[in-house]
Amino acid sequence: MKETDSVSDELPNIPNKRYFTIGEVAQLCDLKAHVLRYWEQEFPQIRPVKRSGRRYYQRQDVLIIRQIQGLLHDQGYTINGARQWLNGDQAEDDTARYKQLIRQTIAELEDIRKLLKSVK
Numbered sequence: 001m002k003e004t005d006s007v008s009d010e011l012p013n014i015p016n017k018r019y020f021t022i023g024e025v026a027q028l029c030d031l032k033a034h035v036l037r038y039w040e041q042e043f044p045q046i047r048p049v050k051r052s053g054r055r056y057y058q059r060q061d062v063l064i065i066r067q068i069q070g071l072l073h074d075q076g077y078t079i080n081g082a083r084q085w086l087n088g089d090q091a092e093d094d095t096a097r098y099k100q101l102i103r104q105t106i107a108e109l110e111d112i113r114k115l116l117k118s119v120k
Contacts, residue, residue: 011066013107019049019056029065036065042079043068045086063100 014028026033040046040055045064048055057065064086071082 013111014059014062014104016108017059019058020062022048022055022057025057025062025065028062029069031065031069039065039068043083043086063104067096067100 011030012028020028022033022036025031025036029036036046040048043064046057046061046068048057048061050056068082068086071077071085072079077085
């Protein structure tokens with residue numbers, strides 16, 4: 001297992017919702033809300049929708065936040081290093097992001113399968 005995989009393996013699955021509040025994202029990513037607000041300033045990839053002074057994150061935002069968390073906490077990147085890594089156009093970087101999305105999708109499909117089996 002690569003180091004970038006360890007954070008996402010310990011975190012809960014992302015629910016099938018379109019928008020998440022900052023409190024929900026903080027729980028899903030095991031972070032404090034002030035850290036999320038700070039990361040929004042540092043990483044242009046995190047773009048929550050802001051309505052009436054509230055932030056609403058989408059699934060892609062949560063995945064990027066988890067990616068950043070892995071880079072900073074597991075791999076020891078600095079903020080600047082993580083920003084450069086995310087901006088990089090290396091194929092391996094894209095592959096890591098897609099693998100994370102695929103793992104999440106598989107977990108959700110397995111949950112659906114269990115639900116369908118229980119209905120029988």
